[in-house]
Amino acid sequence: MTAISPRIESLKRAGYRLTQARLTVLQVLEEERGHITSADVLAKVEGINPAVGRASVFRALELFTQLGIIRPTYISSSVTPTYVLMQGGHHHHVICTECKRFFEFDNCGLEALTANLQATLGVQIKGHLLEFYGVCAECCVGVEERQT
Amino acid sequence: MTAISPRIESLKRAGYRLTQARLTVLQVLEEERGHITSADVLAKVEGINPAVGRASVFRALELFTQLGIIRPTYISSSVTPTYVLMQGGHHHHVICTECKRFFEFDNCGLEALTANLQATLGVQIKGHLLEFYGVCAECCVGVEERQT
DNA sequence: ATTTATGCAAAACTTTTGCATGGGA
DNA sequence: TCCCATGCAAAAGTTTTGCATAAAT
Numbered sequence: 001m002t003a004i005s006p007r008i009e010s011l012k013r014a015g016y017r018l019t020q021a022r023l024t025v026l027q028v029l030e031e032e033r034g035h036i037t038s039a040d041v042l043a044k045v046e047g048i049n050p051a052v053g054r055a056s057v058f059r060a061l062e063l064f065t066q067l068g069i070i071r072p073t074y075i076s077s078s079v080t081p082t083y084v085l086m087q088g089g090h091h092h093h094v095i096c097t098e099c100k101r102f103f104e105f106d107n108c109g110l111e112a113l114t115a116n117l118q119a120t121l122g123v124q125i126k127g128h129l130l131e132f133y134g135v136c137a138e139c140c141v142g143v144e145e146r147q148t
Numbered sequence: 149m150t151a152i153s154p155r156i157e158s159l160k161r162a163g164y165r166l167t168q169a170r171l172t173v174l175q176v177l178e179e180e181r182g183h184i185t186s187a188d189v190l191a192k193v194e195g196i197n198p199a200v201g202r203a204s205v206f207r208a209l210e211l212f213t214q215l216g217i218i219r220p221t222y223i224s225s226s227v228t229p230t231y232v233l234m235q236g237g238h239h240h241h242v243i244c245t246e247c248k249r250f251f252e253f254d255n256c257g258l259e260a261l262t263a264n265l266q267a268t269l270g271v272q273i274k275g276h277l278l279e280f281y282g283v284c285a286e287c288c289v290g291v292e293e294r295q296t
Numbered sequence: 297a298t299t300t301a302t303g304c305a306a307a308a309c310t311t312t313t314g315c316a317t318g319g320g321a
Numbered sequence: 322t323c324c325c326a327t328g329c330a331a332a333a334g335t336t337t338t339g340c341a342t343a344a345a346t
Contacts, residue, residue, distance in 0.1 A: 065222075
């Protein structure tokens with residue numbers, strides 16, 4: 001079903017082996033297409049391929065992060081990250097700090113800034129994560145009621 | 149020396165008590181003015197006021213995150229967050245995924261997008277975190293040499 | 297006076313490591 | 322064949338909890 005992932009290409013190109021462990025973790029991340037905690041990755045990998053060990057899952061998450069394939073973000077807890085696939089090298093969302101609900105959006109208009117930073121700092125930019133936080137419509141109502 | 153923090157005002161306004169634990173954690177965060185891990189916060193709080201317990205430090209970090217005073221971010225490990233003060237409600241940096249060095253910058257030009265999102269989603273936006281990642285100038289050299 | 301928040305210390309998790317072995321290239 | 326990456330299981334950390342008590346308002 002799934003087309004051969006461009007991420008498998010990234011792995012190969014960077015000289016890493018396409019092992020069962022890495023491919024299974026990648027599959028889980030791609031099927032999720034959203035934010036997922038390490039605990040959930042662990043559980044789903046276990047379900048798909050019980051032969052894969054915990055340690056390899058963490059090693060894969062670390063590697064994918066380094067390669068810019070995923071990015072850890074903090075949504076539900078200020079302590080436990082959730083990982084998100086960096087589709088096309090970027091990701092954007094708005095988080096409600098009250099209920100932890102989040103909303104994703106696409107256009108960020110950061111192309112000019114990206115080019116500018118590359119030129120100024122000499123950094124080869126691979127992607128970005130843009131996160132807005134605040135209080136969502138429903139929670140705003142809650143806050144107002146509490147103040148009344 | 150330090151002027152009375154506007155963050156102390158936020159705490160008060162939100163109805164939270166100004167306790168030793170919270171004020172000490174806030175002091176550490178303000179003195180740092182950068183990225184700091186929970187372990188470092190713990191150590192510095194211990195140095196300033198040994199009477200403050202570990203648990204209260206974590207509780208304060210969680211609370212400050214909820215209030216938008218700080219924000220957890222990923223820098224050095226895909227697992228441990230570092231907390232950063234959201235000065236004026238926003239923060240921006242570029243991280244090198246190779247050496248973990250990071251560069252902060254100020255102007256992001258996100259005012260229009262912020263207004264747009266508030267209108268579209270009905271969210272009361274308090275701030276944002278913008279993170280670029282890639283390979284810094286020095287690490288780019290390293291990569292080239294490896295490929296030669 | 298009232299609570300809210302705390303400190304303590306143990307419990308509960310999560311993540312990392314070291315090393316012999318298996319599986320990709 | 323070669324050696325990178327793995328699985329295992331124990332160790333090392335980190336965070337959370339439950340509860341009696343202290344300290345803000």
